[in-house]
Amino acid sequence: MVTRAEEFEELRPLLFSIAYRILGSVSEAEDAVQEAWLRYEGTPTEPRSAKAFLSATVSRIAIDVLRSARVRREEYVGPWFPEPLLADPYQDPQRSAELSDSLSMAALLLLERLTPLERAVFVLREVFAFTFPEVAAAVGRSEAACRQLAVRARRHMDAGRPRFEADRVERTELAGRFLDAFRDGDVDGLTALLAADVQLVGDGGGKAPQWADRFLGVDRVSWVLAELVSLFGGLGARVEPHEVNGQPGAIFRDRDGKVLSTWALDIVDGQVQTIRTVSNPDKLRHVGPVADPLAAFREAYELRRDAD
Template structure:
């Protein structure tokens, strides 16, 4: 039994990676991961492919969860963003066990919100995890031809808003460094030079201050807004610590007692910052406390 548990535990990174991309919630993804691993342990019949079994159960549980959460998300106040995963040099976190690529970014996961639960499942299983249509059909209880049609619709929806990403990590990191320098220094001109003309600032607070409900759009409005936030941070003793957030440059914001107050991530492409995604909803930061 111990050997079986160890073998099943090795599936945890795969299960979490599927669940988190499906749900955009670290807490819910961890709950589903635990449930899937428990089901594997309790499963008495032989399992030809534990990987296939785990992905199937994970995806189906995630689809059910998304359907039940639809009303809550429709009633959400302001922008809905995924729960962030923040890198830390001091302790492990879920980001360490999920593949770090653009499909983990807040920008990409927010784009997936346009899809239905089944469309999201088919899209991720095919485009991200590279499963064949026969396998996907078994997971979502459709036939392969139907899955091809679903994928075509999902691709069309995603294509409309799929974010581009900076192809050079070195260039991306340099832009992020200059961004923080300009914000801390209150240099409006320097900050504006880093922002795209149509840059957008998104804040997820579910109606709780100080998050803005509507996105802020445009180079100068966003630059002035950001400088105001950093001045507020300086006045109130908040500390902005650069961190990788979902594999992209970002930061966590701590108060004077070391409590996490916000997390934000930069979306950088074509040599400019195109979006800033900020999560201040404490419910979405709870999993990061103590990390």
Template sequence: MTDLAQAHDELRPLMFSIAYRMLGSVVEAEDVVQEAFLRLHRSSQDGVDNLEAYATTVTTRLAIDTLRSARVRRERYVGPWLPEPILDSPDVDPAYRIELDDTVSMAFLVLLEALSPVERAVFVLREVIGYEYAEIAAVVDKSEANCRQIFARAKTRIKDGQPRFAASREDRDRLATEFLGAIRNGDLAGLERLLAENVVFVGDGGGRTPAVQQPIIGVVAVARFLLGLMRQGDRLGVLLDLVQANGQPALRIRAADGAMLGVLTIDVDTDRIVGLNNILNPDKLGHLGPVGDLNTLLGHRA
């Protein structure tokens, strides 16, 4: 294996981790990583003293540029925007696996959307990757003092909304199992017991497939909506199975032939489900395998 090929294998997880957290998009993150490696290859001809530092710098700067160019697209996005899900599953392409923890949860990545591209870069490099301010300053081409200010400002902006996820992995999985059982059995009372009073359901169809255009809030409204979806899913032969997505329990939603239709992530805080994020936009599911056509199943166009 050549030095550069070995560097690719060693550095790719770090580069993809940075790009995905900044962009919330698997496809865009992969494009950034590929372009960064092309630049790394060209620069290696002249010699690079620190490959990791160079890879981090190029990846972060490319992600900043991508965020700036994507801003108009996201402003025009139809309905709520949610990140592309990453599943921790043996049948998912290993290229799209990263260390899944609370900093890749749907709730956390959505909060990062409130930050400017540079704020997001500084926050990710400091809070997630653990870089020192001097290292961050070199990456984003700002002074060390400025980076400290940017980080403090960014942390303040997302502090109030930052998810706590106080429940253990075991408690999350138990609640998710009970949640799936309740919706399968049409158990309204049981479902309501699992949901927090102010639970929020968000759907992301991106205008490509049917999804709620505004968040649904409150235990009664969300529970009844979920059971309505389940009845519809039963008629269509939809398959549901528990998986891990973005460091949290989730339901993988598939057509009868196994094609992907969506991913519903489940946010748990202490002993209740506080958030449900339903990613249905087919453009955000392609990295998970063959994608089904929900519009055809439903018999109408988005």
């Protein structure tokens, strides 16, 4: 006989992946999964399907959490990005394209435009291919209502869906050249890989240095990258190439190996279109020991001033 605990552990990757896409937060998704387990463990009757019960439970928990989180996100200092995810624990070869596309920073930011119910319905139906009866049971609405929610959500998502190059190998290779140029301090090499309308956007949450919410255009972004090359070099920082939310990116660490930030790169038509950085330490604790970004950059500026 398979125990409830064993069933739950087998389903945990799926449950986390559902919750993360609804919430955009690693820590909140982990909490939602744990709460789903407590409810499953405490259910006196045996559910007909553990997958159906747990998927519905974690979805409803995530919807409730998202509703309360909306107020906090409206009050957030500067741009808000999802907590970076380095690897999706749920793998399904038949849904690999949908799973990968829905994990990108761009897609998760599009999901932020949806209502919590639309978001949950879209994730369950379009990403994980739940049937409409299953979706309806999960979110507590009729099948007809879920179909309407799905149509509205799909319309919003299709209108702003990002264009990524299909060839992941080429994207990874270009990202490697970009990060090598950054590591080598080759600003001209960096600039050559940027799209004319490139943008660099950072999520510091008011807890990390940030000159502006957003930099647009190759000249402005090149200037910022040149500054960051100098500052990171002064810190003895390391660039660690790594997929971030299914996209080419990197983890930046200080000389002691503590996390300074993560970068995710949108690559379109053979050029870097968008650079999204997360340096809010509250969003990086699941990645590893986190550096104090304010102290780190203060040190870098002082070292540069002394050198001058």
